[in-house]
Amino acid sequence: MTGSSPQTPSRNSHPLYAIFAGLCASLVGIGLARFAYTPLIPSLIExxxxxxxxxxxxxxxxxxxxxxxxxxGRPLGRRITSRRTLQLMMLLASLAFFACALPLSVSWFFAWRFLSGLAGGSIMVLVASTVLPHIPGERKGMASGAIFLGLGLGIAASGTLVPLLLELGLRETWIGLGLLSLLLSLLSWAGWPNAGAPQAAAESPSKSATPIAMRVIYLQYALVAIALVPMMVFLVDFVARGLGWGTHTAGLFWVVYGLGAIAGPMAYGVLADRIGFAAGNRVALVLQAFAVAALVLSTQPWVLVLAVLVIGSFPPGIVPLTLGRVQHVLAANPAAQNAAWSRATTIFALFQALAGYAYSYLFAASHGNHALLFSIGGVAVVVALVADGLLLVGMARQRRAMA
Structure with a gap:
């Protein structure tokens, strides 16, 4: 595995401590570093x-x-070990919060926000491959969900902790987030499994090893990135202005979204332990398709609350499911698993960034048509389901041909 060495004596921490370290890393590097910025936007302007x-x-x-x-992420992990890279990336994300308390210039702020994203991307690539090899196989789904629970906690904190800190002031909010991140970094410091010496270059996924399955996984992850952006970015505005229910009600819906984000990783992880990662992925996609349809077609408050709860579970919940599928498809090649997960994360990041700009353009061009944006996201989910169905048909035909 990335950052591990078979010659190094085992001095690893308890598996639960390792899972806790993973949770702290995803919370600091992605949950807080990314999602805490959204509720700060009005205050930065004001x-x-x-x-x-x-x-x-x-x-x-x-x-x-x-x-x-x-x-x-992976080149850094090979050079200085995954354990050390994860520790340093958490410190970098913490330092970025403190630096953002000083609005010296746009370029200064951009550089530190970029570095916080760099830390998050590196953490996403390395955290699972560092922790999961030390977890029993029958608990990998739950452990993976627990690691990425930090994403959900960050979304929830963006709607609860950040408004409380803002009562102290904008500068104090950045410092508070930095202190929390630094505390989590220190608490998790010794929890990372011993990585040993830097590892040689890892093997890339073989083109002959289940190429169709991996291509479908990459395609679905790209479609998921496209699908989750409109709900994540425009949900509050949809409730406040699109439905005319006001900012207070919109804030309550964001709390519901956050509750779904907290529940998603663990719920989908446990589901995967019971029915498998591929089947769990299909269940998640079907639930998401129905939830998006409800968001577009209904104006009943209780229907929308349930829909938002399911939609909120999707961004952090789909991560452990996709990771588990990659590990299952490439079960015989751990080095290829790490390379494939790095590629999947890169694809997701690329399409999420492109989708963000595309949706912003469409939102302006359509004069704020929320239903159009949500519908595009729903279509992306349906296409992902169709791709999964075609893969199942192809695999069934292949098995019949071999029989």
Whole structure:
């Protein structure tokens, strides 16, 4: 596995401590570093730290950095070990919060937001391959869900913790987030499994090893990135202005979204342990398709609450499912698993960034048509399901031909 050495004596921490370290890393590097920025946007504009156009421009810096981190994570892990890379990336994300408390210039802010994204992308690539090899096979789904629970906690914190910190002031909010991230970094420092010496270059996924299955996984992950963006970005505005229910009700819906985000990783992970990662992925996609349809077609509050709860579970919940599918398809080649997961993360980051800009353009061009954006996201989910169905048909035909 990336960052491990068979010659190194085992001095690893308890598996539960390793899972806790993974959770802290995903919470700091992605959950807080990415999602805590959204509720800060109005305050950044109102406090005249930057112009409104600059604030939106700065929001993209983290996504660009995330893509860079997805590309750089494995090379860093090979050079200085995965354990050390994860520790340093958590410290970098913490330092970025403190740096953002000083609005020296747009370029200064962009650089630190980029670095926070770099930390998050590197963490996403390395965290699972560092922790999961030390977890029993029958618990890998639940453990994977627990690791990526940090994404859900970050989404929830963006709607609860950040508003509380903002009562102290904008600068104090950045410092508070930095102190929390630093604390989590220190608490998890000794929890990472011993990585040993830097590893030689890992093997890339073989082109002859189940190429169709891996291509479908990559395609589905790209479609998932396209699907989740409109709900994640425009949900609050849809409730507040699209439905005319006001900002207070919109805030409550974001809390519901956060509750779904907390429940998603563990729920889907446990589901995968019971029925398998591929079947669990289909269940998640079907639930998402129905939830998006309900969001577009219904105006009943209780229907929308249930839909938002399911939709919120999807962004963090689909991560352990996709990771598990990659590991299952390439079960005989651990090095190829790491390379394939790095590639999947890069694909996801790229299409998420592209989708963010595309949806923003469509939102302006359609004069704020939320239903159009949500419908496009729903179509992406349906296409992902169709691709999965075609894969099942192809595999069935292959088995019959071999019989």
């Amino acid at each position: 406090a005249h730290w930057f112009a409104a156009t600059d604030v939106i421009y700065l929001s993209a810096a983290n996504l660009v950095g995330y893509l860079a981190g997805a590309l750089a």
